Amino acid sequence: MSDFDLSDLNLDELKKLHKETAVAIQTYEARRRQDALAAAEAAAKSAGYSLKDLVGASIGKPSKSINPPKYRNPADETQTWSGRGRQPQWIKDALAADKPLDDFLIGK
Structure with a gap:
């Protein structure tokens, strides 16, 4: 990684760099998550299962049940x-x- 001096940048340039860095971090994390998901699906498939078979039908938040009126x-x-x-x-x-x-x- 190359070093550069942030003190030479003005406020607008620093804000732009901050925004671009945040986007780069998010896309990096999304790529890593997709890679991990693909690896998990491949491992499940090699064992003869789907990933949904192993972790349950829904991957995500469970739905909140609504109580009927009494x-x-x-x-x-x-x-x-x-x-x-x-x-x-x-x-x-x-x-x-x-x-x-x-x-x-x-x-x-």
């Missing part, structure tokens, strides 16, 4: 609540009025 506001049926997390205001108001939570169950 309670519905009879005054406004668009308002629902799964029974998890913070209680919506309409539930709080109903409980304060001594109404049982079971009155709001969906599909009772």
Whole structure:
């Protein structure tokens, strides 16, 4: 690697160099990741498997499950609540009025 004096560069040149260096690092890392993935796929194939067979069907983040609504506001049926997390205001108001939570169950 050749040495050069950064103190001779002005601010715009330093910013440009910084941006170009960041891009070069990202592309280098992407190439290395692709090489590692190709090597892993080749190793799995040589053993008679696909990479998905070995690591599972999805490579990435698992999908977040959505809880179906369990309670519905009879005054406004668009308002629902799964029974998890913070209680919506309409539930709080109903409980304060001594109404049982079971009155709001969906599909009772």
